[in-house]
Amino acid sequence: MRRRGQVQSGTTDQRLLDTQDSTDWLHGDPWRVMRIQSEFVEGFGALAELGPAISVFGSARTAIDSPEYEAGVRIGRTLAEAGFAVITGGGPGAMEAANRGALEAGGLSVGLGIELPFEQGLNRYVDMGVNFRYFFVRKTMFVKYAQGFVVLPGGFGTLDELFEALTLVQTKKVTRFPIVLFGTAYWGGLVDWVRGTLIAEGKASRADLELFHVTDDVDEAVALVTKEV
Template sequence: MGNPENAREFEERRQGPVLRRREQVQPGTTDQRLLDTEGDSEWVHTDPWRVMRIQSEFVEGFGALAELPSAISVFGSARTAPGTPEYEAGIRIGKALVDAGFAVITGGGPGAMEAANKGAREAGGISVGLGIELPFEQGLNPHVDIGVNFRYFFVRKTMFVKYASGFVVLPGGLGTLDELFEALTLVQTGKVTRFPIVLFGTEYWSGLVDWLRDTVVAQGKASERDLLLFHVTDDVEEAVSLVTKETGL
């Protein structure tokens, strides 16, 4: 009789496009596992199943936003309190974007996002919120007309860029910085074109701009022209003009 270990050495099985050999060969077939109703539910947490969830999120997002008119994404802190100058600026920006003919897209949460959605709704425009599943409950703010909740940040980020013609970035924290630098990288590398980015609030953003110029660019980690990828302003009308001027509307 042959050596079982030698037989195992040459064992292989194809499962669709996947080839498994030796110890990685799985008993049964894919159909058997699909039709087997017994066993635990751990399969819903496997990577292949996650791919289907990711795909479904793209499909749902594309379907919900495909007929959206030209839009601008507005970012900012969820911790911005109502009644503060930053919150009021968000409302004015949301209104001004609608008056300029644009829908407003935010992360759908409270704070600066809520302010921009509120401004868009009060101006009679389309107010969109793209939420994200978080460990703490946040939910979509009441001023969102079209809302989509996502499990995965990278799917949500795709929607922000795909369905917006530009970004207005209000003062915010790590999430806001993440979206900002994602957009800057996409523009810098030519992945998106004609995509203006406006930072609103010179006092808040000046330290970051100084660091980019005096450290990042000065040490050769970025080019001087990269500082032209964004504009900084304190004026709502200027912010809206800058972020919409390249859209052709």
């Protein structure tokens, strides 16, 4: 209620319906909150009935003729044959490989894309795709609708997703979430640093080494992320 000097000219309906010359409101924080909310709603709605699924991560720069790409195809195929949907970031490289393996095996191939300042788009092997503006919303979907992670060799984006998952498991925000690093040669230096620096200097506990597994075997990787699901 407003009286006397607090009475405002016009009404809320009028301000809503009148044509506005400026579109600055599109870039304000209140509108961003609505966009963030809509992305969560869209993601939840699209993935809620997905069923058992595993998220597979890896570099968008993985060459199609590389051993890493072939490993991604085999991992996607084996997961699909085990009855799991395969979720990736939907891009090229290792993500495409896992989607391709799932699709060729008759499984459900899911891609969760991200808006980037350069063209990427969803790869052609994605059956169900959702694009996001915000990394943090996308990462929530990766964890919420997957029972585990398989992490192929990758760069900063892959490391971001890996360490977010490790932090969630370490802090018991998720109670059971197997994480497999595929490629002992690639991940060996990181594991050595965790052991020789983080743990040695008391920044992590020795038990934290049990939060993940490292392997070069596709069947072992799939068994580790799908057991007891």
